Amino acid sequence: MSSMAYTGAMPFAAEASASERVEFIRKTYVHLGLAVLAFIGIEAFLLNTSLAAQLTALMFGGKYNYLIFIGLFMFVSWIAETWARSSASRTTQYMGLGLYVAIEAVLFVPLLYIVQNSPMFGTELIVTAAIVTLGIFGALTAFVMITGMDFSFLRMALIVVGIGAFALCLCGAIFGFSLGLGFTIGMIVFACGYILYDTSNVLHHYHTDQYVAASLALFASVALLFWYVLRLLMSLKRD
Numbered sequence: 001m002s003s004m005a006y007t008g009a010m011p012f013a014a015e016a017s018a019s020e021r022v023e024f025i026r027k028t029y030v031h032l033g034l035a036v037l038a039f040i041g042i043e044a045f046l047l048n049t050s051l052a053a054q055l056t057a058l059m060f061g062g063k064y065n066y067l068i069f070i071g072l073f074m075f076v077s078w079i080a081e082t083w084a085r086s087s088a089s090r091t092t093q094y095m096g097l098g099l100y101v102a103i104e105a106v107l108f109v110p111l112l113y114i115v116q117n118s119p120m121f122g123t124e125l126i127v128t129a130a131i132v133t134l135g136i137f138g139a140l141t142a143f144v145m146i147t148g149m150d151f152s153f154l155r156m157a158l159i160v161v162g163i164g165a166f167a168l169c170l171c172g173a174i175f176g177f178s179l180g181l182g183f184t185i186g187m188i189v190f191a192c193g194y195i196l197y198d199t200s201n202v203l204h205h206y207h208t209d210q211y212v213a214a215s216l217a218l219f220a221s222v223a224l225l226f227w228y229v230l231r232l233l234m235s236l237k238r239d
Helices: 018-047 051-060 065-084 090-116 123-147 152-175 180-204 211-238
Strands: none
Touching: 018 051, 018 090, 018 180, 018 211, 051 090, 065 090, 065 152, 065 211, 090 123, 090 211, 123 180, 123 211, 152 180, 180 211
8 A cells, every 4th residue: 555645636537538537447446346355354254253243242232232333333434434535645545445344344243143143044145135236236337337327416315315214223223113124125225326326426526546435435335235135135034
């Protein structure tokens, strides 16, 4: 990792030359792939240690523990994204991406631990969810890349829906009701909207030296999609 100064003076990908744009997109998706591999590696390590059971017990051991987890996740995510978009140095950007991947991995551990150790589900369900997630992400990415459409108009709608979804999760945790299958499907649609939004931003609204920040945004959307695809498969399996 280089600590070279990040000036933010590079052109937007949409305004760059064809070779610069292709190189930016290549770097973005290489970093996304590396982030996914790092996530898988961290999960494989944690799920084969006693930490997995401890994190699961901690997250679900109290009425408000899950909300505390989510609150900490949001706070650290904000720090990580700030670092990833930093103009200070490339090293700071990589630290942001690495921190975000690490906290996503920790957040996922309880869900994956439950699925892996349940006789109803098992590791095969995790693999199926990963394949479905990859297929959806690939299809949406191809659509944006082929059409070149700019989905930045989705920004406000995604923010409003995100706030509403968090409020529903908060109410569910406080008052003890299940959000149900409809909420899970809605969140899958929400995650797909973010993939369209983030992918179009890669084409139109990032500078060509912001591939670390772009890969973090895409990773966050893919992780969100994977979480709810897995939750959907769990619901369908129970039925």
